[in-house]
Amino acid sequence: MAAVVTQDTGRELRRIVRINEEIKSVVATAFKINLMAMNAIFLAKRAGQTALGFGVLSNELRRFAMDLQKQMTALREMTYGSVATVTALVKQARLNRVLERARKESSGLGRSIIDEFMRSRHGQAYARHREQIAALNRRLSQMIADTAQLVELGSVLARSAKIEAAYGGPFSTSLMQVSSDFERTIGEIQRSLESLTKQQD
Amino acid sequence: MKTARVIYEESGHKWIALVRDPNRPEYLIDTNEYMVIDGDDAILLDPGGNEIFPAVFSALSAEFDPRKINKLFASHQDPDVISSLSLWLEFNPQIKCHISWLWTSFVPHFGGNQDTFIPIPDGGADLMVGGQRLQTIPAHYLHSSGNFHVYDPKAKILFSGDVGAALLPPGDESLFVEDFDRHIRHAEGFHRRWMGSERAKRDWCNRVSQLDIQMMCPQHGSIYRGEQVRRFIDWFAQLEVGLVKG
Ligand SMILES: [Fe+2]
C-alpha cells in the first residue's frame, strides 16, 4: 500500500505542477489584454466621431481586462496556497520511502511496530491527503468556471468590436487589426481554460 | 543493516553500540549510535541521519522497544547527528531532544517544535536515565561551537561525539581499537581539519583527564578502551589542530 500511496502522490504532484504552469500562462495573457484595451481606447479617441461605437466597446473591454486580472490574482493566490499542500505531500512521500525501507530491514518487534504504525498513519494520512486534493480541485473548478464565463463575455465584446471596426472610416483597418488581436488573445485564454478543465478529471 | 553490540551491562544498566552498516552507501559517512538503557528507560545518543534511520531503528528494536525511547541527546547540530529527528518524532511526538542551547532554534529545521528541545547550558547539565545520572561534558568548538559529550559515572564510559573519530578504510569492521598506532593514523587528518581551537582542545583534555574513563566511544570509528583512552588524550593534546592542510 505504501508504494501505491507514494506513486499516487507523485502523479498528483505532477498534475498540480501542470495546472500551475497553465495558470501562469493565463495570467500573462490577461496582462497583455489590459495593455491592448488601453491601446484600443487611445485609438478610438483618435478616430473620434467615426468610431463612437468602437470607443464604447473598448471601454467595456478594458473593464473586462481589469476583471480578468482580478480573477487571475485570486487564482494565483490559490496556486500559492497549493504549493503548501504540494510541499506537505512531497514530505509525506519521502517519509513513506524511509519507513518502507525501515520495515524491510526490521524483523520481530521492530517490524510489527512499523506495520502497525504504517497502517494507522497511512489510513489517516491518505484520507487527509485525498481530502486536501479534493478541496483544492473543487475551488479550482469553481474558479475556472467563473473565469470561463467572464472570458465568454470578453469574446462577445471582441466580436462586436470587430463589427464596429467596419464603420471606422479611415481608421477601419487599424481598428480591425486591434479587434482581431483581441479575438485571438481571448481565444488563447479560452483554450488554456479548456485544457485546465481537462486536467481536472 | 547495523548490528547492536552490548558494550556494557551491569544490573539493568546497559550501553548498546549500533555499528557498521554494510548496506550504507559510500557517499554517507559511517556513524555509531549509542543507546544507554537503565531499567525500563533509555536515551539515544546522536541518533544519526535521516538516511540511516532504517538501519538504526531495526538494529535498536532487536534490543529495546523503540516506542519507549522518550529522549534523544544530540552532541551538536550536524546532519549526521540529528537529521533523523523528524522520523523519531513520528513514532513518539512527545520525544525530547537534549542539545546545546546554541542550536535549539536551528535544529527544528530538521523537525520538532518549541516543546521538543531541552537546551543544555554552556556549563553542562545532568541527564537522568532511569535511576542513573549521566553528565554532559562541555566540548565546545570540538568541532561544533555548541558541543557536548556524555559521561556515565557508573559504566565509566565517555561518549565523545566527533572527538576520537576515525575514518576507517572499507573492510575495517573492528568495534574496538585493536592497534592504537595504526588506528590513530585514520584519526589524524580528521582531527586536524575538523577541530578548530587549540584552547578548546587543551580545556577538554584537562577536563576529561579528571574523569575515570574505561571506554571512550566516538561517533565515527572504533571504541577506545582502558589504556588507549589515556593514549588518545595525550595524542590529542599534542596534535596541532585548526589546519586546512597538513
Ligand atoms: Fe560533526
Ligand SMILES: [Fe+2]
Ligand atoms: Fe560526526
